[in-house]
Amino acid sequence: MGALGLRIENPADIPGALDTAFTSGRPTVIDVVSDIDAFAPLAVITESAHG
Numbered sequence: 001m002g003a004l005g006l007r008i009e010n011p012a013d014i015p016g017a018l019d020t021a022f023t024s025g026r027p028t029v030i031d032v033v034s035d036i037d038a039f040a041p042l043a044v045i046t047e048s049a050h051g
Contacts, residue, residue, distance in 0.1 A: 004028040 004026045006017045014032070021028035 002026055005031070007031045007033070009033045 004021065004024050006020065006028065008014055008017050008030060017030050021030060
């Protein structure tokens, strides 16, 4: 199918991978390795988000 596959192990490499994906002209899969023990930032819900 001609897709491009990229693997990212360092968060600093994400912008470059996105640039490569957008300029490649091909469908792209970006595999981002993450720390399973890391916590996601807490979400802040405001009134404007509800209505």
